[in-house]
Amino acid sequence: MINVCREYETAVVKTDARHGGLDSGCVAINGAYEKDINLDIVKDLGALLSLNGYEVIYTREEDISIYDDGVEGIRNQKISDMENRLDIIKSYPDSVFISVHQNQFTKSEYFGGQMFYTTNNSSNYRLAKTMQELFAGLQPGNDREIKLIDNGLYLFKETEQPALLIECGFLSNPTDAANLSDAQYRKKVAFTILTGLEKFFSEEVKNKENTEIGETESFLYMQ
Ligand SMILES: [Zn+2]
Numbered sequence: 499m500i501n502v503c504r505e506y507e508t509a510v511v512k513t514d515a516r517h518g519g520l521d522s523g524c525v526a527i528n529g530a531y532e533k534d535i536n537l538d539i540v541k542d543l544g545a546l547l548s549l550n551g552y553e554v555i556y557t558r559e560e561d562i563s564i565y566d567d568g569v570e571g572i573r574n575q576k577i578s579d580m581e582n583r584l585d586i587i588k589s590y591p592d593s594v595f596i597s598v599h600q601n602q603f604t605k606s607e608y609f610g611g612q613m614f615y616t617t618n619n620s621s622n623y624r625l626a627k628t629m630q631e632l633f634a635g636l637q638p639g640n641d642r643e644i645k646l647i648d649n650g651l652y653l654f655k656e657t658e659q660p661a662l663l664i665e666c667g668f669l670s671n672p673t674d675a676a677n678l679s680d681a682q683y684r685k686k687v688a689f690t691i692l693t694g695l696e697k698f699f700s701e702e703v704k705n706k707e708n709t710e711i712g713e714t715e716s717f718l719y720m721q
Contacts, residue, residue, distance in 0.1 A: 510552070510554070510590050510593035510594070511547050511554055511555075511594050511596060511695060512586070512587055512593045512596065513554060513555070513556055513596050513597075513598065514556075514557040514583060514587075514596065514597040514598065515533070515536040515537040515539070515540035515541075515556070515557065515558055515559075515598055516532075516536050517531075517532055517533035517536060518536075518537065518558050518561055518562050519562045519563035520572060521533065521576060523536065523599070523600065524600060524601075525669070526600075526669035526675040526679065527670060527672060527675050528672075528675045528679055530678070530679045532599065532600040532602075533561065535600050535669075535678050535684065536598045536599060537558070537559075537560075537561065538681070538684050539666060539684050539687050539688050539691075540556065540598050541559065542684060542685050542687075542688035542689075543688040543691050544556060545688075546688055546692045547692060547695075550692065550696070555586065555593065557583045557586050563579045564582045564583065565577075565578035565579045565582065566578045566582065580653065583653060584652070584657075587656075587659075588657075590659075591659055593659055594625070594660045594662075595657050595659055595662070596661075596662055596664065596691065596695075597653065597654075597662070597664065599666070600665060600667060600668070600669045600678060601665040601667065601668045601669065602668060602670045603670050605670070606671055607671065608668050608670065608671060609637070609640070609667060609668050609671040609674045610634075610639070610640030610667060610674070611630075611633035611636070611637060611640060611642065611664065611665060611666050611667055612633075612642040612644070613625075613626040613629050613633070613645070613662060613664060613665075614626070614644070614646075614651075614654075614664075614665065615644060615646060615647065615662055615663070616646070616647055616648050616650075616654045616655070616661065617646070617648055618648075618654070618655075618658050619658060619660045619661065621698075621702065622660055622662065624698065625660055625694075626662055627644060628694050628697050628698050628701070629662060629690075629691070629698075630642065632690050632693055632694045632697075633666075633690060635690075636686060636690045651663070660698075664691065666687050
């Protein structure tokens with residue numbers, strides 16, 4: 499157990515509060531903006547991670563887009579914003595990338611958090627599974643399944659370290675929208691993400707140890 503803590507004492511968790519500035523993301527049925535909910539959750543998560551000894555890198559800590567100076571037009575600004583986010587992610591290859599979003603659908607009955615992952619990193623599936631289970635615990639009745647988004651999203655297509663896109667809930671659902679507009683509930687979401695990451699890190703260490711034992715055993719067998 500002590501090894502687990504020591505191993506990941508300085509783990510970097512890269513957090514991305516999606517959208518911001520001109521880009522509001524989706525708008526909840528109660529009028530809340532996705533960009534604001536994302537930022538609040540990421541700030542709560544960042545504070546929890548820092549308290550637990552992790553280094554945290556943010557793509558944004560304010561309600562802004564991060565496009566380059568002088569770029570004009572919303573479309574070009576969005577592209578520049580994406581490229582800058584990707585540069586930040588790529589400059590921390592030994593990190594876990596967490597992108598926080600809120601979902602939306604035309605039918606209001608759909609609810610619950612859902613995890614999206616790519617196969618760029620072999621750990622992504624396990625990270626998504628672990629996190630999905632914890633969200634099911636936070637949101638009774640949430641039986642959503644993790645979803646593969648290979649070739650889906652620009653940032654994820656290019657990211658090689660462990661990465662997870664978390665849709666925390668549906669802003670088109672009255673209960674999810676009300677919950678996600680509540681600061682206490684957002685803190686619970688942040689705590690759920692922290693718990694998922696800690697579980698993921700400790701499993702990573704166990705897997706690594708098992709691999710090492712496996713290698714030793716096959717070596718002995720070959721003697
Ligand atoms: Zn979004």
